[in-house]
Amino acid sequence: MVDVQPVEQPAWVPDEQIRERSRLLTAMRGWGFGDDATAVTELNRRAIAEPEWFWQAAATDLGVDFSVPFDRAVDESAGKPFPRWFTGGGLNIAQLAAHRHAQGTNADRTAIVYEGDEGERRTLTFAELDVEVRRFAANLTQLGVRRGDRVVLFMPVVPEAAVAFLAIAMIGAVSVPTFSGYAPDALATRLQDSEAVLLVTADGTTRRGKRVELKATADAALESAPSVRKVVVIRHLGTDVPMHDGRDAYYDELDADPAPVATADTESNDPLTIVYTSGTTGRPKGIVHSHGGFAVKTAVDFGYGFDVHDGDVVSWITDLGWLVGPMLMTGPLQLGATIVMIEGLPTHPTASRMWEIIERNGVTVAGIAPTAARALKAAGDAVTHEMPSLRTFVSTGEAWDEPTWWWLFSEVGGGKRPIVNYSGGTEVGGGILIGYPFLPAAPAAFTGALPGVDAAVFGEDGKPVVGEIGELVVRNTFPGMTHAFWQDRERYLETYWNQWDGVWVHGDLASIDDQGVWRIHGRSDDTIKLSGRRVGPAEIEAALLRDNRIAEVAVIGVPDELRGQRAVAFAVLRAAGEAPQDLQDTATGNAGRSFAPAVVVVESLPKTKNGKIMRRAIRSRFLGSPIGDMSALDPTTPLEAIPVSAGDEQE
Numbered sequence: 001m002v003d004v005q006p007v008e009q010p011a012w013v014p015d016e017q018i019r020e021r022s023r024l025l026t027a028m029r030g031w032g033f034g035d036d037a038t039a040v041t042e043l044n045r046r047a048i049a050e051p052e053w054f055w056q057a058a059a060t061d062l063g064v065d066f067s068v069p070f071d072r073a074v075d076e077s078a079g080k081p082f083p084r085w086f087t088g089g090g091l092n093i094a095q096l097a098a099h100r101h102a103q104g105t106n107a108d109r110t111a112i113v114y115e116g117d118e119g120e121r122r123t124l125t126f127a128e129l130d131v132e133v134r135r136f137a138a139n140l141t142q143l144g145v146r147r148g149d150r151v152v153l154f155m156p157v158v159p160e161a162a163v164a165f166l167a168i169a170m171i172g173a174v175s176v177p178t179f180s181g182y183a184p185d186a187l188a189t190r191l192q193d194s195e196a197v198l199l200v201t202a203d204g205t206t207r208r209g210k211r212v213e214l215k216a217t218a219d220a221a222l223e224s225a226p227s228v229r230k231v232v233v234i235r236h237l238g239t240d241v242p243m244h245d246g247r248d249a250y251y252d253e254l255d256a257d258p259a260p261v262a263t264a265d266t267e268s269n270d271p272l273t274i275v276y277t278s279g280t281t282g283r284p285k286g287i288v289h290s291h292g293g294f295a296v297k298t299a300v301d302f303g304y305g306f307d308v309h310d311g312d313v314v315s316w317i318t319d320l321g322w323l324v325g326p327m328l329m330t331g332p333l334q335l336g337a338t339i340v341m342i343e344g345l346p347t348h349p350t351a352s353r354m355w356e357i358i359e360r361n362g363v364t365v366a367g368i369a370p371t372a373a374r375a376l377k378a379a380g381d382a383v384t385h386e387m388p389s390l391r392t393f394v395s396t397g398e399a400w401d402e403p404t405w406w407w408l409f410s411e412v413g414g415g416k417r418p419i420v421n422y423s424g425g426t427e428v429g430g431g432i433l434i435g436y437p438f439l440p441a442a443p444a445a446f447t448g449a450l451p452g453v454d455a456a457v458f459g460e461d462g463k464p465v466v467g468e469i470g471e472l473v474v475r476n477t478f479p480g481m482t483h484a485f486w487q488d489r490e491r492y493l494e495t496y497w498n499q500w501d502g503v504w505v506h507g508d509l510a511s512i513d514d515q516g517v518w519r520i521h522g523r524s525d526d527t528i529k530l531s532g533r534r535v536g537p538a539e540i541e542a543a544l545l546r547d548n549r550i551a552e553v554a555v556i557g558v559p560d561e562l563r564g565q566r567a568v569a570f571a572v573l574r575a576a577g578e579a580p581q582d583l584q585d586t587a588t589g590n591a592g593r594s595f596a597p598a599v600v601v602v603e604s605l606p607k608t609k610n611g612k613i614m615r616r617a618i619r620s621r622f623l624g625s626p627i628g629d630m631s632a633l634d635p636t637t638p639l640e641a642i643p644v645s646a647g648d649e650q651e
């Protein structure tokens with residue numbers, strides 16, 4: 001194991017105003033705790049030991065109103081990996097995020113702001129959001145969507161995305177948000193696996209001002225997705241796209257005044273959404289989240305972790321296929337806060353776009369990935385925007401590098417705004433670790449686990465370690481953890497629960513020092529993170545193999561100064577000779593630009609004696625790092641066929 005050096009001085013020290021504003025510290029005082037770091041630790045110990053007390057207290061304090069009170073906060077009678085949360089209780093996300101805010105003081109408050117890639121801006125108040133949610137829910141019913149049906153969202157982060165997400169929840173159907181950068185094969189896989197009956201898409205979107213043909217991608221994917229009966233198309237760019245008679249309908253041409261439908265009386269554990277994430281092998285994993293678990297988890301994370309209050313404005317550059325998309329459409333809205341949905345990149349059309357959005361919309365809490373911060377820093381423009389409304393940065397998606405963290409903290413934030421470091425994942429519905437804004441914090445680090453989460457770092461022997469890098473694990477269960485993979489319980493158990501008995505192994509390398517400072521050190525498997533999104537090599541490889549000139553291929557992730565990681569593909573061609581000039585362009589088209597790897601042509605790929613490609617060995621060889629045990633290598637597939645990087649294989 002690698003030793004972790006302790007941090008001597010905190011970079012962030014909160015003032016009394018931040019501490020007095022804290023929702024969590026206020027709740028803790030009411031529950032009889034103090035308000036320092038020791039008290040936070042004591043709270044978490046009690047929350048872990050007494051989940052019935054804590055989750056009831058947190059839900060009540062944060063206003064997660066159950067339409068039917070629950071009997072028990074947690075029921076693990078089916079086994080620890082399969083808990084049921086808030087049993088006997090009923091609630092619907094649409095009620096929490098839209099219906100209840102449509103009357104009273106929040107009705108005329110802005111619920112959603114949309115900031116387009118080319119400067120377009122649209123808004124919806126809470127009252128308007130509720131009208132649109134009810135209208136689309138009724139239209140979905142007219143289109144034949146029933147309770148429990150799956151509806152895939154393949155669209156940009158426009159207001160209609162939030163409307164669709166909440167409308168699907170309202171009728172008790174299950175949303176399947178997907179990444180707008182997918183190629184047809186990736187989208188088709190998710191349509192097939194979820195057995196979706198309806199797809200919501202758009203004519204297109206833009207990225208750096210360039211068109212992305214969403215409808216064309218959707219049409220190609222639908223050729224191999226026979227379960228989809230209807231397609232709803234949003235006129236986002238206003239361009240003509242082919243429409244299939246009897247299947248496709250424009251969003252704006254749906255019934256303007258449909259017969260109203262009732263909000264489904266969904267039970268706490270009824271599925272709300274399936275968010276797909278990729279593993280190192282096999283098909284994508286369908287992560288199942290429920291109404292009760294996701295509502296409480298997002299309320300806790302945004303309310304207690306990020307200190308979001310009624311009336312706050314939360315911005316985040318995200319995508320529907322990244323968990324932050326569904327979180328943004330659930331957590332802040334149920335707390336009565338405004339969300340700013342941002343299409344595109346932080347540096348287009350101007351290098352200061354992020355800061356302009358914050359100033360224009362009075363953003364108080366700004367979500368940012370380290371990848372985005374690196375891109376903004378590299379843009380080189382001096383940060384001249386004062387951003388008087390901004391109170392807090394929240395960062396997630398990958399581990400920080402300290403120079404970029406210090407740049408955001410000192411040069412952008414003036415040393416006066418905390419960077420709430422936040423790490424968890426799709427599989428747990430949000431965060432495991434947090435850097436609380438009301439506690440002193442080291443740069444690029446975390447101050448502890450979120451309330452109710454029994455996190456630890458395990459060494460190779462399955463015992464907790466301090467001062468060493470090991471596996472991030474969770475020793476209990478908490479709301480928001482997936483209810484298993486969609487239609488694949490065995491793979492779920494194998495992925496998270498089979499290494500140590502009764503312990504969730506998250507797949508991140510982490511450390512905690514003797515001062516309680518936590519850090520994340522990257523993934524402990526072969527999963528690649530591209531711009532903060534986890535992608536499995538198998539998915540990219542499958543897309544590249546659509547080019548018949550490629551016989552076999554292996555994809556790895558390598559460090560990238562700006563993006564954290566980038567993908568490199570090692571391809572064996574069917575025909576000997578020089579690589580075709582269009583090989584890279586074809587690979588980019590097949591994989592989708594956001595996931596496209598740089599292609600390196602090789603004579604062979606190293607494999608084990610039973611035929612498995614040795615991706616970790618490929619990565620080590622390419623990066624010039626220690627190879628490790630190669631006893632399993634088939635000698636007919638030498639590792640020396642892989643070149644050592646000269647740093648010139650950039651896309």
